Amino acid sequence: MKVLVTGSSGLIGSMLINALADKFEISALDARRSEHAPDVPTMITDGSDYESMSKAFEGVDAVVHLAANAPVETPWPDVLKNNISTTHNVYEAARQHGVKRVVFASSNHAVGNFEMDEPYCRIRVGDYEGLKPGGFKRVDNSVPIRPDSDYGVSKAFGEATGRYYHEHFGLEVACLRIGTVNPQNSPAGSVRSLATWLSHRDLTQLVSQCLTQPLGFEIFYGVSDNTWRFWDTDYAKKVIGYAPLDNAEDWR
Ligand SMILES: NC(=O)c1ccc[n+]([C@@H]2O[C@H](COP(=O)([O-])OP(=O)(O)OC[C@H]3O[C@@H](n4cnc5c(N)ncnc54)[C@H](O)[C@@H]3O)[C@@H](O)[C@H]2O)c1
Numbered sequence: 474m475k476v477l478v479t480g481s482s483g484l485i486g487s488m489l490i491n492a493l494a495d496k497f498e499i500s501a502l503d504a505r506r507s508e509h510a511p512d513v514p515t516m517i518t519d520g521s522d523y524e525s526m527s528k529a530f531e532g533v534d535a536v537v538h539l540a541a542n543a544p545v546e547t548p549w550p551d552v553l554k555n556n557i558s559t560t561h562n563v564y565e566a567a568r569q570h571g572v573k574r575v576v577f578a579s580s581n582h583a584v585g586n587f588e589m590d591e592p593y594c595r596i597r598v599g600d601y602e603g604l605k606p607g608g609f610k611r612v613d614n615s616v617p618i619r620p621d622s623d624y625g626v627s628k629a630f631g632e633a634t635g636r637y638y639h640e641h642f643g644l645e646v647a648c649l650r651i652g653t654v655n656p657q658n659s660p661a662g663s664v665r666s667l668a669t670w671l672s673h674r675d676l677t678q679l680v681s682q683c684l685t686q687p688l689g690f691e692i693f694y695g696v697s698d699n700t701w702r703f704w705d706t707d708y709a710k711k712v713i714g715y716a717p718l719d720n721a722e723d724w725r
Contacts (some may be wrong), residue, residue: 474498476684477572479527480539481515481561482507485578485654489537492677495723497684502529503540506553512525513579520559527566535574535684537564538631545582545624556627564638574645579692581650581669581704583628589611601666602616606700613705614692626685630690639690645681646715651676651695652704660699660721668701672719679715687715697721 474497479484481501490499490511500517516529520540529534540563541556560577567575588597592609595601620626629648635646652669653660660670671679675697683693691712695706698717709715 474532474684475500475532476535476537477502477533478526478537478539479520479559480578481513481542482510483516483539483543484656485651486539488604488673489539489677489680490505492673496681499519500529500533502526508667512684520562523566525561526559526562529571530566530570530572533570533572534564535576536567536572537576537578537680537684540625541578541627545580545585545622547622548721549623550610552623553629556624557630560627561634565645566644568638568646572644574647574684574688575635575638576680577631577646577648579632579648579650579693580625580628582621582625583632583650583654584612584616584619585625586619588621596668596701596703597665599667599699609703610655611679611703611705612694613693614708628653636690645688646690649679649683649687649695650692650704652702653695654695667721667725668696668699668703669698670697671695671717672697672717672722673716675719679709679713680718682709682713682715689715 476497479502482503501511518525618629632648638644639646652671653666660666693709696702697719698722
């Protein structure tokens with residue numbers, strides 16, 4: 474299977490390409506070069522420039538779309554160009570070139586305002602008093618969109634556009650509401666990440682399942698098997714056989 478990875482010079486892109494290179498024939502696209510970028514055929518171009526970026530989609534079976542500004546504080550002009558326009562271009566280029574499937578890096582920030590509510594607002598700061606792990610309803614893929622930022626809005630846009638391209642053009646789409654992925658590959662750094670951490674190997678497995686299992690349009694949460702996670706993973710386990718191996722609690 475020929476897989477194009479956008480955002481290949483970034484943290485997740487370079488990690489994923491190295492981890493998946495044995496399983497898929499990978500090509501890449503990013504706006505910038507990086508000395509850490511994996512050694513695969515790479516087009517350096519701006520994803521918001523349709524004419525140029527769409528050439529990378531020729532002969533491709535599936536796209537893992539990661540290119541975006543990742544910080545939640547990203548200002549609107551950058552969100553518009555790098556997250557919204559680029560993501561629309563990815564779906565349109567996939568359609569134009571007969572690509573079957575897009576795995577879209579959405580984000581927990583598409584539903585981030587659930588963290589203002591009980592019990593999530595307490596779990597995110599480590600106040601577990603009176604709570605049992607999983608003894609509360611986890612945020613799942615049926616909840617309404619509740620973005621917490623322009624960045625979160627851009628991820629909701631990517632999910633909505635994915636659904637549109639699925640229902641109108643038959644594109645297969647998996648949107649991953651990714652939690653916390655970091656270079657140290659541990660939940661170190663914040664109490665919240667004891668709930669939200671996604672390890673590199675769990676992310677790799679999740680993306681691999683999204684590329685190989687039967688799929689229509691789906692939204693999955695990208696989070697490890699953390700004891701205090703407040704996002705649902707049962708659905709991904711059931712639909713695509715996601716089998717996370719890591720638990721942030723082992724690092725506490
Ligand atoms: N790291 C996390 O915890 C996390 C959590 C949720 C979602 N995500 C999403 O996962 C994806 C990858 O995140 P990351 O942590 O690897 O970020 P990153 O910043 O390390 O990598 C993003 C890459 O996208 C590229 N890019 C940005 N705009 C582009 C454009 N217009 N055209 C081409 N390339 C462009 C950048 O050059 C960069 O190499 C992003 O979409 C991010 O929003 C990440």
